Amino acid sequence: SQQGEEDPQALSIQEGENATMNCSYKTSINNLQWYRQNSGRGLVHLILIRSNEREKHSGRLRVTLDTSKKSSSLLITASRAADTASYFCATNSGYSTLTFGKGTMLLVSP
Amino acid sequence: GAVVSQHPSWVICKSGTSVKIECRSLDFQATTMFWYRQFPKQSLMLMATSNEGSKATYEQGVEKDKFLINHASLTLSTLTVTSAHPEDSSFYICSAGGGREVGLTEAFFGQGTRLTVV
Numbered sequence: 001s002q003q004g005e006e007d008p009q010a011l012s013i014q015e016g017e018n019a020t021m022n023c024s025y026k027t028s029i030n031n032l033q034w035y036r037q038n039s040g041r042g043l044v045h046l047i048l049i050r051s052n053e054r055e056k057h058s059g060r061l062r063v064t065l066d067t068s069k070k071s072s073s074l075l076i077t078a079s080r081a082a083d084t085a086s087y088f089c090a091t092n093s094g095y096s097t098l099t100f101g102k103g104t105m106l107l108v109s110p
Numbered sequence: 111g112a113v114v115s116q117h118p119s120w121v122i123c124k125s126g127t128s129v130k131i132e133c134r135s136l137d138f139q140a141t142t143m144f145w146y147r148q149f150p151k152q153s154l155m156l157m158a159t160s161n162e163g164s165k166a167t168y169e170q171g172v173e174k175d176k177f178l179i180n181h182a183s184l185t186l187s188t189l190t191v192t193s194a195h196p197e198d199s200s201f202y203i204c205s206a207g208g209g210r211e212v213g214l215t216e217a218f219f220g221q222g223t224r225l226t227v228v
Contacts, residue, residue, distance in 0.1 A: 042203055099156070103153055
């Protein structure tokens with residue numbers, strides 16, 4: 001069964017704006033990962049945040065994790081048209097097994 | 111990062127035929143590979159976990175005889191869709207992890223294979 005639930009399901013913004021996507025999960029985790037998928041393509045790993053971390057940055061990406069609420073957020077600052085893609089959170093509860101959420105489709109208009 | 115190559119990228123086959131999809135880890139040894147299936151605009155659903163040299167572990171609801179998985183070496187896993195039907199049309203993605211050169215908690219994905227059964 002799916003672990004993560006992202007919201008919103010779809011997000012449409014203008015270039016330069018920030019995009020925030022949220023993910024909620026149900027069981028305890030070792031870490032939570034965010035992936036990006038361009039239409040009809042494979043997944044690209046963006047960032048991993050461990051269960052004992054609360055916030056992590058990578059370039060224009062900022063991820064937070066609240067294990068008490070079992071939720072995470074992905075913030076993309078100063079969005080670009082090239083950021084248009086689907087974004088998935090995935091939880092890892094051991095080894096390399098990942099459980100994916102339903103994803104958020106992000107559309108960034110020029 | 112580590113590279114996982116999946117082949118073919120897309121395939122069209124006739125109903126009743128079998129299709130083999132390959133997943134290779136190019137620059138690391140993957141003791142474990144994962145096969146996912148993704149329907150349009152939906153999430154990835156784990157189908158099975160394959161470990162080198164042993165039988166694959168299938169998720170509930172996935173037919174073992176329908177989706178044959180072979181993980182004969184540390185760099186290659188194959189998924190064969192047997193007697194394919196139109197409802198098997200989907201996007202299949204593999205990922206690899208668990209090798210000594212790769213962190214146990216990060217997975218690397220192939221490009222995916224778009225299967226269309228006509």
